[in-house]
Amino acid sequence: xxxxxxxxxxxxxxxxxxxxxxxxxxxxxxxxxxxxxxxxxxxxxxxxxxxxxxxxxxxxxxxxxxxxxxxxxxxxxxxxxxxxxxxxxxxxxxxxxxxxxxxxxxxxxxxxxxxxxxxxxxxxxxxxxxxxxxxxxxxxxxxxxxxxxxxxxxxxxxxxxxxxxxxxxxxxxxxxxxxxxxxxxxxxxxxxxxxxxxxxxxxxxxxxxxxxxxxxxxxxxxxxxxxxxxxxxxxxxxxxxxxxxxxxxxxxxxxxxxxxxxxxxxxxx
Numbered sequence: 001x002x003x004x005x006x007x008x009x010x011x012x013x014x015x016x017x018x019x020x021x022x023x024x025x026x027x028x029x030x031x032x033x034x035x036x037x038x039x040x041x042x043x044x045x046x047x048x049x050x051x052x053x054x055x056x057x058x059x060x061x062x063x064x065x066x067x068x069x070x071x072x073x074x075x076x077x078x079x080x081x082x083x084x085x086x087x088x089x090x091x092x093x094x095x096x097x098x099x100x101x102x103x104x105x106x107x108x109x110x111x112x113x114x115x116x117x118x119x120x121x122x123x124x125x126x127x128x129x130x131x132x133x134x135x136x137x138x139x140x141x142x143x144x145x146x147x148x149x150x151x152x153x154x155x156x157x158x159x160x161x162x163x164x165x166x167x168x169x170x171x172x173x174x175x176x177x178x179x180x181x182x183x184x185x186x187x188x189x190x191x192x193x194x195x196x197x198x199x200x201x202x203x204x205x206x207x208x209x210x211x212x213x214x215x216x217x218x219x220x221x222x223x224x225x226x227x228x229x230x231x232x233x234x235x236x237x238x239x240x241x242x243x244x245x246x247x248x249x250x251x252x253x254x255x256x257x258x259x260x261x262x263x264x265x266x267x268x269x
Contacts, residue, residue: 004040004053004054004057004058006040007036007037007039007040007054007057007058008057008058008061010036011032011033011036011058011061011062012061012065014032014035014036015029015032015061015062015065018032019065024065024066024076025076026075026076026078026079027079029062029066029076029079029080029083030079030080030082030083030086031083032083033058033059033062033079033080033082033083033084033086033087034083034084034086034087034090035087036058036087037054037055037058037083037084037086037087037088037091038086038087038088038090038091038094039087039091040054040058040087041054041087041088041091041092042091042094042095051088055084055088058080058084058087059077059080059081059084062076062077062080063077063080096177096178100174107170114163125147128143128147129143129144129147161206161207164202164203164205164206165202165203165206165258165261165262167198167202168199168200168202168203168206168258169199169255169258169259169262171195171196171198171199171202172195172196172199172251172254172255172258173255174195175191175192175195175196175199175236175240175251176248176251176252176255178191178192178195179192179247179248179251180248189240189241189243189247192240192247192251193237193240193241196233196236196237196240197237199233200233200237203229203233203258207226222261225257225260225261226261228257228260228261229254229257229258229260229261232250232253232254232257233254235250235254236250236251236253236254
């Protein structure tokens with residue numbers, strides 16, 4: 001069982017100070033609750049299930065202070081609830097930011113390894129071609145053709161495409177994660193828009209016009225899926241730019257659409 005004594009003492013002290021200074025107004029109460037709850041939630045052990053008790057204690061501390069203030073009590077209690085909700089959201093967003101920082105670091109390492117793999121393979125293939133120049137011309141020609149076949153093989157192209165698809169999916173998941181937070185502030189929508197822009201860049205890399213992969217995915221089903229995804233991507237981007245409240249629904253639809261596209265086959269009926 002969590003001991004919320006320190007949090008309640010902090011809230012009580014801040015409320016007493018505000019009351020002494022004649023500043024015990026709803027907005028100040030909201031700020032006090034937000035700061036105290038945010039700090040307390042950040043110190044909770046993950047999975048303890050004690051969040052409800054923490055918020056209850058925080059709001060209860062305010063109720064004890066303002067319960068005798070008549071009509072003003074309702075507004076101040078409502079402000080305490082709003083502050084507590086903001087505090088929970090603020091703490092969770094901080095945690096999300098920390099996790100995303102770790103993900104970005106790992107992703108940078110993965111990208112570096114991916115680039116190194118491609119570079120190493122290219123070096124090996126180049127060495128093979130250079131070595132083949134020392135053998136008879138007919139053998140040299142055969143080796144060069146084999147190297148070109150490996151470089152341009154469907155397997156190599158498919159590997160690069162799958163990687164780009166997964167990166168696009170990751171950015172859309174990040175956009176969904178940010179959308180799940182409470183609040184409608186500008187920073188939230190700006191973050192979502194940035195993730196969607198990154199997803200679009202990776203999508204474009206996965207389906208570059210005129211490439212072998214693009215030609216191989218030009219059947220009617222995949223053409224329709226690509227068109228559907230591109231439309232949903234556009235809708236989600238516009239919703240984020242305009243800060244619409246329906247952004248969560250649009251992002252979920254976008255994620256499903258990308259899943260259908262990556263499956264490369266019609267869903268079973």
